[in-house]
Amino acid sequence: MFHPFNEYKTMKEVVIRTDKLTKRFGDFIATNEISFEVYAGEIFGFLGANGAGKTTAMKMLCGLSAPSSGAATIAGFDIYKQTEQIKRNIGYMSQKFSLYEDLTVLENINFFGGIYGLSNKQLKLKREELVETLGMQQEAKKLVGSLPLGWKQKLAFSVAIVHEPKIVFLDEPTGGVDPVTRRQFWDLIYAASDKGITIFVTTHYMDEAEYCNRISMMVDGVIKALDTPARLKEQFSAASMDEVFFELARGAKRKAD
């Protein structure tokens, strides 16, 4: 399942484009004129220390937060004017585990599929497909709250892409999960990427950074570096992504929250 690290899709169809996207909270500039492009089908790692502005940037891209200035298009739609179209084309998985624990696995799939307007036939297919892929035949009718965290995370990811969005935004999806489950989680990410879904992911784990096709490093609200993991290591003559991260984050003035 694992792709070689720096072999990302050659098709250069742009699905996310930002141009000097900025978010200010009073005097504080959380995200300062960031400009980048994400291509269709790639796994784009969005890295940075705590407080670097990653979550703010991601929230703007998802339409949860209005930008202060700058421009951006998501799946070809304008971030200011076409938010409704954007919503239909993206999926989102937040830092917090965000399924309903008092609903069963199937009910969660039905609900999230349902609010995206999937037909009964599509829902049935999705239920079968998800239960099959995740191997949850036994758990399908159990309350989500009774599942182990790793399963919940995998389920949350599958539910985030249940409506087959163009892009899925993952905000630190593997927090608190053991390495084996993280690996399985990335298998799901690769499978989604193979289906043509663009993955936009933030993470703290540098080994996960290596799984991405390209990564951007944010420091103090600006993007300090953006390239494939291999080229970044080359550029900073570092042996691992860890070193690249330290090299870049060392100059940070903002304190982590």
Added chain:
Amino acid sequence: MSWPGVQNVKPIDMKQFLAFVRKEFYHVFRDKKTLLLLFGLPVAQIVLFGFALTNEIKNSEVVICDYANDEASRRITGQIEASGNFSIRKHLRSHRDIEAAFQEGHTKLAIIFPARFNHDLLHLNKAQVQIIADASDPNTATTLTNFATSIIMDYQNELLEGRPLPFRIHTDLRMIYNPGLKGATNFVPGVIALVLLLVCVLMTSVSVVREKELGTMEILLVSPFSPVLVVLAKAIPYFFLSLLNLTVILLLSVTLLDMPIQGSLLLLYAVSALFILTALSLGLLISNSTDSQQSAMLMSLMGMLLPTLMFSGFMFPIENMPLPLRIISNIVPSKYYYIIVKSIMIKGLGFSAIWKETLVLAGMTAVLLAISIKKFKIRLA
């Protein structure tokens, strides 16, 4: 660059909305503790207010000190005993024993007939009865003395039928609409207002805030499901639960408390639906102003239940309050609802008697709803 088939934004259809409403019902029915609270609460309140906390007085113990022991004193004593409100603990020989009787603690009232009571009454047209009450509980004392006085008055009227007696004092006992002085008549409308508020304000605000706490609100806001519909879908289960609760309370009050509904049931449900909407908008307003379930709960309790208890007129008469409090009471929605329910249930009045209160309630609802929906949109930015 274009994505075929997704250019046209189609509006949320009924099916999507129903998927959401179904989910809300799951939440309600899976949370057994809350469900128990929802339906146990009205039952407990009706039973508590109907029986335990009632200000209706039954079988209060009374001692009689009868120096006269004649026809009139015996007749009055008999009627006091027959009223059901009193039970005669003992007959005392001397008024010196009265204090001892009170000190035992059971006696609430002592009635003393002087010697030659009947004689004075018939020949002098003027007789005295002394009533001594244990005023350590002033409310009970007042009620009991009123009761006893009214029994004596009844006897006197019976005795002196038609004959005008200028020196007799007419006692206004204010027992209109509730001649039996049943406590339930005042409590039931109050309990309805309380329970509806509790269910709607507390449950809605907590259910919206819970989504924020869980992080699912973000997922919903990222989805094409519009925030206004999120709010609407959340309100629907509580709207129906509240109507169900209202039915439970009404059934209980009719069967358990023998309290008939004098006016139109349809009208009662219609204004209750309006009040539920008021409460739901309040709940939404609260959920907009906080991000934690705990503070939502506190705000609902302090902001809604307390004013309802204090300013709706159900526990403390508004007429007796100082002016500033009377003014404050005008902004408490439950006050109007309480007046409406009392008018319909107890007085059996129609819409023409309550249209003013209904209008005020409708106005409040419109304003609250407008503010909370507006605030909800702002939060999205």
